Amino acid sequence: MSAISFRNVVKRYGAGKHAVQVIHGVNAEVETGEFVVIVGPSGCGKSTLLRMVAGLEEITEGEIHIGGRVVNRLEPAERDIAMVFQNYALYPHMSVFDNMAYGLKIKKVPAAEIKARVDKAAGILELGQLLERKPRQLSGGQRQRVAMGRAIVRQPKVFLFDEPLSNLDAKLRAQTRIEIQKLHRELGITSLFVTHDQVEAMTLAQRMLVMNAGVMEQFGTPEEVYHRPASTFVASFIGSPPMNLLKNAPGSKPGTIMGVRPEHLDIADAGWPLRVETTELLGAERLVYGRLGDEQVIVRHEEGHVEPPKPDSTIHVRPREDRVHWFDAGSGKRIAS
Numbered sequence: 001m002s003a004i005s006f007r008n009v010v011k012r013y014g015a016g017k018h019a020v021q022v023i024h025g026v027n028a029e030v031e032t033g034e035f036v037v038i039v040g041p042s043g044c045g046k047s048t049l050l051r052m053v054a055g056l057e058e059i060t061e062g063e064i065h066i067g068g069r070v071v072n073r074l075e076p077a078e079r080d081i082a083m084v085f086q087n088y089a090l091y092p093h094m095s096v097f098d099n100m101a102y103g104l105k106i107k108k109v110p111a112a113e114i115k116a117r118v119d120k121a122a123g124i125l126e127l128g129q130l131l132e133r134k135p136r137q138l139s140g141g142q143r144q145r146v147a148m149g150r151a152i153v154r155q156p157k158v159f160l161f162d163e164p165l166s167n168l169d170a171k172l173r174a175q176t177r178i179e180i181q182k183l184h185r186e187l188g189i190t191s192l193f194v195t196h197d198q199v200e201a202m203t204l205a206q207r208m209l210v211m212n213a214g215v216m217e218q219f220g221t222p223e224e225v226y227h228r229p230a231s232t233f234v235a236s237f238i239g240s241p242p243m244n245l246l247k248n249a250p251g252s253k254p255g256t257i258m259g260v261r262p263e264h265l266d267i268a269d270a271g272w273p274l275r276v277e278t279t280e281l282l283g284a285e286r287l288v289y290g291r292l293g294d295e296q297v298i299v300r301h302e303e304g305h306v307e308p309p310k311p312d313s314t315i316h317v318r319p320r321e322d323r324v325h326w327f328d329a330g331s332g333k334r335i336a337s
């Protein structure tokens with residue numbers, strides 16, 4: 001039995017002729033203990049999907065199951081989930097301990113049990129020394145940990161994270177990412193995590209659910225999504241710089257798009273002639289931006305490996321044959337290879 005099932009899930013906002021459909025029939029099975037990241041550009045429907053699991057948005061059509069139960073008609077409190085938001089929404093006048101304990105007090109959990117659960121969560125999150133403080137006496141990262149602590153003490157079946165790291169600076173974000181991974185290893189609770197950041201998605205996910213305009217484009221491991229993108233959308237959304245997508249590459253058939261990642265193009269003595277526009281040094285690597293006919297091509301190569309190409313010169317590049325992808329030019333879907 002899956003921990004979470006999406007069965008033909010549709011969401012429309014508004015009614016009648018003003019109705020706007022924002023989720024177009026999502027089907028997916030999330031396994032027990034899995035960490036799944038829902039990723040996609042702004043407005044693709046990630047938060048809506050998560051909020052339907054949480055019970056904060058009505059499910060227009062289809063069903064969501066949690067732990068084998070249809071939850072469409074259940075209140076958020078009856079769904080056995082805990083949610084961590086972007087703005088952690090801590091109670092400012094309460095101590096860290098009370099913030100974490102609050103939900104349990106409401107549920108009339110005995111005081112000794114509350115203390116045990118809060119102490120355990122505080123231990124995992126290294127908040128033990130901060131339990132008496134008020135939120136304003138904490139750093140952003142510490143507040144985020146309290147918000148996670150509040151979710152942990154409820155011992156839910158499912159954790160839901162809605163862009164919980166987006167208010168943190170880059171360094172703290174990287175640190176908190178590691179903490180979330182550690183937490184997941186220790187607790188093994190099924191988690192859905194929403195982000196628009198593909199790096200965050202790649203590093204955190206056991207599987208990624210890639211959304212585009214309300215449609216699930218792909219649901220797979222980071223390796224599958226990176227190495228076998230199901231569509232040109234996934235190919236260009238995951239990976240930075242994105243995969244080169246070429247309509248007129250040498251050797252390509254009409255009606256197809258050839259995809260090749262910048263790191264899978266080798267600079268060689270012969271091959272595609274590439275007119276160099278500019279190059280960018282990233283440190284260990286260099287990006288070469290060039291033109292092949294009227295299409296832009298990006299090449300990524302190890303710095304120091306070859307002489308940096310000069311702007312306005314012509315170099316030759318060769319795609320690694322086993323790393324070339326083909327897509328249908330009409331639908332954008334991957335063509336089986």
Ligand SMILES: Nc1ncnc2c1ncn2[C@@H]1O[C@H](COP(=O)(O)OP(=O)(O)OP(=O)(O)O)[C@@H](O)[C@H]1O
Binds near residue numbers: 013014040041047196
């Ligand atoms: N209450 C609402 N009424 C009408 N349309 C809505 C409502 N909430 C969201 N939408 C629309 O639904 C679509 C999906 O929104 P959603 O917030 O789920 O996207 P998202 O992928 O989470 O975006 P972001 O990363 O910007 O938060 C958007 O086009 C949005 O404008």
